[in-house]
Amino acid sequence: MFLINCPYCGERDQSEFSAGGEAHIIRPKQPTELSDDQWAEFLFMRKNIKGVQLERWNHAHGCRKWFNMVRDTSNDKIHAVYKMGEKPPIK
Amino acid sequence: MNKNLRITNSKFIDQTSRISFKFDGKTLYGFKGDTLASALLANNIHLVGRSFKYHRPRGIMTCGSEEPNGIVQVGKDPSMTEPNTRATEIELYEGLEATSQNCWPSVNFDIGAINNFFSPFIPAAFYYKTFMWPASFWEKYEYFIRKSAGLGKSPTKPDKDIYDHKYLHCDVLIIGGGISGIIAAKTAAQNNLNTVLLDDKNNLGGTTLFQNNECFKINNSYSSEWLKKEIESLNSFNNLTIKTRTTLAAYHSYNYLLARENLTDHLSLIEKKDKIRQRLWKIRAKKVIIAAGAMERPLIFNNNDRPGVILSSSIKKYIDYYGVKCGQKISLFTNNDAAYETAISLSKSGVTINSVIDIRDKSNSSIVKEAEKLGIKIHWRHTVVNTNGYKRISSIELMKLSDDGTAVVGNKSKEECDCLGISGGWTPRVHLFTQSGGKLKFRDTDNTFLPDKSESEQISIGSCNGDFELDDVVKNSNKSIKEFLNLNSSDYENLKINCSKETDKKNIWLLPSNKPLGKTKPFLDFQNDSTAKDVKLALREGFKSIEHVKRYTTTGMGTDQGKLSNMHALGIIAETAGVKIGELGTTTFRPPYTPLTFGAIVGRNVDEFFDITRRTPMHDWHTKHNAEFENVGQWKRAWYYPIENENMHEAVQRESKAARDSAGILDASTLGKIDIQGSDASEFLNRVYTNAWSKLEIGKCRYGLMLNEDGMVYDDGVTTRLSENHYIMTTTTGGAANVLSKLEDYLQTEWPELDVYLTSVTDHYATVSICGPNSKKILSKVIPDLDLSDKEFPHMSFKNALIDNVRCRVMRISFTGEHSYEINIQSSYGKSVWEKCFEAGKEFNITPYGTETMHLLRAEKGFIIAGQDTDGTMTPVDLQMDWIISKKKYDFIGKRSLYRSDTIREDRKQLVGLLTDDPNEVLEEGAQIVSETNKQPIEMLGHVTSSYFSPNLNKSIALAVLKNGKKLKGQKMFVPMKTKTINVTITDTVFLDKENKRLNA
């Protein structure tokens, strides 16, 4: 059970949050101009990294804000949290 | 009681307070401080159960949580009886009733034991191999297997006990109150840290508590006496919380831990009454110190499982702590020095020691010299090759080991005994460390897995960290604690410690025998009856991964999780496969460390507290009018309102007819309601619904379909434009929370530029829906000054109104196809408005109807229910709702997916109507549809999604999804059922009032 540092509320128990998959997948601005393959790439293809991964999280039972997280999936270490629209604080 | 098995000088047993208890129906006596195991042993009872597969007699083997055999059923009360409890952990109390498990009719005469004679034919995975094929036979085998196998009986009535959950936050949590845990607790507390110390026993001190051997001294006192003073000194700290009888069950990441505290299990039946039985502590610790200790290993040789074969260190605890002799003539069998401590303790208590059988060539340690001084006979480089005695060990057979230890040589000799102590070295308890995500390393010198790297703030100290000798334990623990807590010094710096040091080591995982392996029974997992033979067979059959071998042989899969013998299984696998144990790795240790009761897991969340129940403001009215309720998510919705002896079908038929003939009233309060405001609200709706919203006039309502990005229907509902920048959206009852989350997600992450605010107002409004040809007349009585003319208030529009000066919103919308209105009013007025409408409708025979009638009425009209007629694989086109997809809008959620190669396929499953040839035949929802009856196998073309007998059409109707259904209208299909085949015709989805005349009736 992680302790997650919500960028808006501070450190809270994981049970207050829900995970929302890979971060920085931007919804295409002009979907109609994409081929089936390009659209499928956006729609279905997600990485599932063993190691450091950028993820979306939602403080569902708190402020209900979405934010991003840098997490190492191999040991559950959370390296950073940052707000939507911000660049990841690591390379 | 057999007096000469109990010595009188134990400090830990109160021999003045006698306790009576029952075991297998027989009344026995023990003392305060006893466990069930120690009391049974004092009564000379070793045989307590039968093994799982062969039903071999088994006795108590240990004195702790790793006990594989001494597993009993406690209590007779059908609501509180508890299976699979370890006799070694049950504290004796007045009135305790325990029975043996896994034996029938009794532990002394067990029918299943016949398996033992057949055992050559019951190799590893026998159950899998034999009973899994042919599959149809399983049903027959199962009955017999379940009867003769299985551990214990579940309670048959609800648990009457009270359980509790509590949170705990601390700076330092210490797990284990042995010598290293005590040192850690005192050091942390002295440095003003908020400290918690847990131990699963009823008192602190671990094994040092009863260590009175001359060889182990601290500052010239017995180590037990030194520790006793340390424990006493803990009382002076206000910042130290000590919890005994508290087992750490799970260690999760970020130092989140669960511990179960036993509050009343040790009390007499009368004292237990009305008290909280167990408490589950949810602990968040800044730092964790694991001082969980080590377990003694058994030795693996032929017939090593007989009652009377006990771990040597447990025999020591039984004599030194409980004052109980495990036998009168005891032999000890060892590969290390620990057994000599036991020998010395027994000898001092006047128990006859036959001999110590040691597989090593020699030992020069002081403890062995001490034993020799007492005249204890030692067989160096010998092994036990067999034991005799069925229900209790009666003798052992020993032989000399060859120089390399792989075989036995010379002649066999026999030694009579009634107890055999075995000692195979030590296994650190690393379970909690690995549960937290810690990685282990392997130490070759004594074949132990030790804590290595960990991600969380924690250390392991003492024997769970591989320090097995007193001086190492104290010195290394002190050093680790100081480093971990950033301290310069502690109370434990320059102690004078005397202890025996082990000089010689030798380990043989599977001891050699004079018989071939196939003729012996060297048990590895005592509870699950797997032998060294089984493990070798698994390897021969090609299993390589330790996880696979475990599952195939069931080694380590009992209630004890194979705590005793996992290391030997690994050792034998590594040896046989020719790999190093360190490379093989271990199986995963999963929580809980010891079994938890369901009561402790659920705590107070039982009965009405198990889940939230949501009730509408009109709930009491429904109850009073005899409603049956349906669960929709957490909501209780009125399902139907039977009158007198009506069954569900009769009630629904009556309600459905009344709603179309005159008037019906429905509680629609549970529908999700989202208030949408902001200057971009219209644009937002354009993006989330498939149809266009910008041109919707103020005061008008519109039905909307919401898709997922993959183009599949997600939810639907009517949204009303209240003012320029203000809408109220309704969702399905079950979808409300998810729709809000989805909309928030898009607003926050994809379209943060939109000025839109969402508020869930589901609970703020009650919704009364009146439908039927007389609904207009009824509403005009409830709100007389509202102009209800079709011109002023047409279908799909909304009006603000007042009912007795309370503002409400009235929508003229319809889910039944009838002329109908929905009144939305502040929740607190819901019931009174409902009653008012009901009163006004009485002259029109207004009939309350529930969800079942609502479903029937909408099916007559071919309206879908998202989640019933759709299942996440249906596009609007599949539903034949092409009209709702805007051609003009550039984009909306899911639009691009509507023309992916897969979604434009013409032979997708599509929504159709079905009529049965026999109008009285009602199809089963979920039934499959096929095109021919005389061919097998046959492709299933679709299935029935909604099906009812329509009282208004006087025939059976159904909706279904069917491959290529759009083009099959008018064709015949078949619905094969178990006993018959039903003929159906594919039709349009709208069965009633295709012209929508009733909306304005």
Ligand SMILES: [Zn+2]
């Ligand atoms: Zn927050």
